[in-house]
Amino acid sequence: MSTPRPRPIGLIGATLALLRKDLLIEWRTRARLNAIVFFALATLLMFSFALGPDTRLLEKNAGGYFWLAILFASVLAMGESFRVESENACLDGIRLAPADARAIYLSKALGNALLLIALGIVLLPVMVALYGVKVVTGFVDLGTVLLLGSLALSAPGTVYAAISSNARARDVLLPLLLFPLVIPALLSLAKATSLVLQGDPMNQLGSWLGLLLGFNLIYWGVGFVLFPRIIED
Amino acid sequence: MTTLTTLGVLAQAAGQVGSGRIQGGWGYVWACYGITVVALVLYSLSLWLRRPQAAKE
Amino acid sequence: MNKLIKWGLPVVGLGVLAAGWWLGLAWAPPDREMGDVQRIMYVHVPLQWMAMLAMFLNFVAAVAYLVRSNASWKLDSTAESAAEVGLVLGALGMVTGAIWGRPTWGVYWSWDPRLTSEAIMLVTYTGYLVLRRFVEDPDKRATWSAVVAILGAINLPIVWFSVRWWRSLHQVQSSPKTVDPQMVLCLRVSAIGLLLLTIAMLMHRYRIALAERRAEVALPEALPGTGGAASVHDTPKVA
Numbered sequence: 001m002s003t004p005r006p007r008p009i010g011l012i013g014a015t016l017a018l019l020r021k022d023l024l025i026e027w028r029t030r031a032r033l034n035a036i037v038f039f040a041l042a043t044l045l046m047f048s049f050a051l052g053p054d055t056r057l058l059e060k061n062a063g064g065y066f067w068l069a070i071l072f073a074s075v076l077a078m079g080e081s082f083r084v085e086s087e088n089a090c091l092d093g094i095r096l097a098p099a100d101a102r103a104i105y106l107s108k109a110l111g112n113a114l115l116l117i118a119l120g121i122v123l124l125p126v127m128v129a130l131y132g133v134k135v136v137t138g139f140v141d142l143g144t145v146l147l148l149g150s151l152a153l154s155a156p157g158t159v160y161a162a163i164s165s166n167a168r169a170r171d172v173l174l175p176l177l178l179f180p181l182v183i184p185a186l187l188s189l190a191k192a193t194s195l196v197l198q199g200d201p202m203n204q205l206g207s208w209l210g211l212l213l214g215f216n217l218i219y220w221g222v223g224f225v226l227f228p229r230i231i232e233d
Numbered sequence: 234m235t236t237l238t239t240l241g242v243l244a245q246a247a248g249q250v251g252s253g254r255i256q257g258g259w260g261y262v263w264a265c266y267g268i269t270v271v272a273l274v275l276y277s278l279s280l281w282l283r284r285p286q287a288a289k290e
Numbered sequence: 291m292n293k294l295i296k297w298g299l300p301v302v303g304l305g306v307l308a309a310g311w312w313l314g315l316a317w318a319p320p321d322r323e324m325g326d327v328q329r330i331m332y333v334h335v336p337l338q339w340m341a342m343l344a345m346f347l348n349f350v351a352a353v354a355y356l357v358r359s360n361a362s363w364k365l366d367s368t369a370e371s372a373a374e375v376g377l378v379l380g381a382l383g384m385v386t387g388a389i390w391g392r393p394t395w396g397v398y399w400s401w402d403p404r405l406t407s408e409a410i411m412l413v414t415y416t417g418y419l420v421l422r423r424f425v426e427d428p429d430k431r432a433t434w435s436a437v438v439a440i441l442g443a444i445n446l447p448i449v450w451f452s453v454r455w456w457r458s459l460h461q462v463q464s465s466p467k468t469v470d471p472q473m474v475l476c477l478r479v480s481a482i483g484l485l486l487l488t489i490a491m492l493m494h495r496y497r498i499a500l501a502e503r504r505a506e507v508a509l510p511e512a513l514p515g516t517g518g519a520a521s522v523h524d525t526p527k528v529a
Contacts, residue, residue: 167434172420179413181414183410183445184453187452214448222444229436259326261392266315272381
């Protein structure tokens with residue numbers, strides 16, 4: 001009865017509490033979301049300038065450009081997600097709380113994924129307008145691609161952001177580490193998105209989504225297992 | 234020894250087969266071997282230059 | 291290190307490699323399809339094998355470092371040396387492969403799964419080595435780079451499958467190889483020679499890495515001057 005220590009809240013409880021904290025911080029300023037939305041919009045616009053006014057080409061490659069814009073923005077967003085914690089040694093404070101290190105991983109990765117999903121939702125109508133594409137196979141497919149893609153980018157990205165936020169030259173390091181790793185995801189995302197936008201006569205969408213699902217399972221699992229080693233002292 | 238002579242016979246027989254569909258191309262071959270040798274030599278040199286000095290305290 | 295191994299291994303390796311290459315260049319028959327250009331195989335394929343071997347060693351050392359509770363610097367140094375040697379060999383393998391591709395495929399580069407995976411492998415391990423340079427704390431460097439090595443290694447089969455899948459929707463790139471027993475012999479001799487050389491390079495690089503680790507750990511935390519990072523790598527010239 002008289003135990004002064006509070007009851008441990010468990011992995012899921014801790015994850016939700018940390019996620020709530022991160023989302024609250026994000027909601028108070030909305031600085032990160034604003035920054036990456038405008039960054040991604042500028043990137044989308046730059047692709048159309050770089051390619052010239054050939055709308056057919058833009059339409060054909062819209063899926064790839066869309067995910068490249070999100071990937072570039074995600075590097076900024078994920079790097080920032082750990083910078084917040086390193087400011088006043090917040091990460092140490094959280095770990096002393098005590099929170100399971102794996103809960104920190106799950107909350108950060110989920111938070112980043114949510115941010116990317118929000119970014120994708122904002123970006124989609126702009127892409128439709130800018131590149132002149134239309135959603136052929138339906139919004140459910142598009143939503144699935146967006147969900148799986150955001151999760152796929154944030155799972156390894158959060159691990160590498162935690163590493164690079166403490167290293168020198170972190171702004172160079174994160175893309176250098178992350179880009180080669182997400183190539184399979186990027187490849188299937190670009191393919192899946194173009195199938196959604198241009199029709200899927202040969203029913204290939206399912207296999208690309210399967211590849212994305214496998215990618216997610218692997219990296220969420222590996223990140224979950226290895227993350228505690230990264231932030232230990 | 235017998236294997237060596239066998240190999241020699243085989244080599245002579247092989248010489249009569251004639252070269253392949255792509256003629257020449259020795260330039261590519263020498264380029265590959267040359268680049269590899271130069272790079273490995275340079276890397277060995279860098280290993281040698283970085284060799285740990287015996288600490289004399 | 292034993293003097294005999296230190297000097298004997300590279301010399302024997304060089305001898306065997308020279309023998310293998312000589313056999314490959316002068317004695318083996320030209321390929322029926324590719325002609326003399328096929329002789330690039332005796333330099334290209336052993337390089338690729340040894341690069342794979344080094345990367346595998348890196349992966350094993352990284353896993354062992356993370357799994358073992360009292361992991362020593364030896365594992366970390368092994369991982370570092372394997373990554374660097376593997377990167378050198380892999381880069382050479384890719385360059386020779388590209389040169390080989392020019393006369394046979396007509397292009398230096400094709401988006402063949404193997405080539406693509408290898409390019410990604412090289413970028414991954416470049417990132418690994420860059421990360422190692424950018425982290426000063428040896429403990430953190432060892433742990434973090436082990437994590438990066440494991441994630442990068444897991445990625446390679448995924449890349450291979452996804453690129454194969456991606457390409458298979460367009461065209462299938464195949465390079466048929468008719469392998470003659472003589473060719474196999476030359477290939478094996480060259481590979482053994484390069485294996486010995488690789489082991490020698492790994493051992494030398496390992497000694498360098500281990501000496502660096504020991505110097506870093508032995509170094510007192512607060513040296514005079516704030517440029518602690520720079521002074522770690524300077525070998526003390528003044529006695």
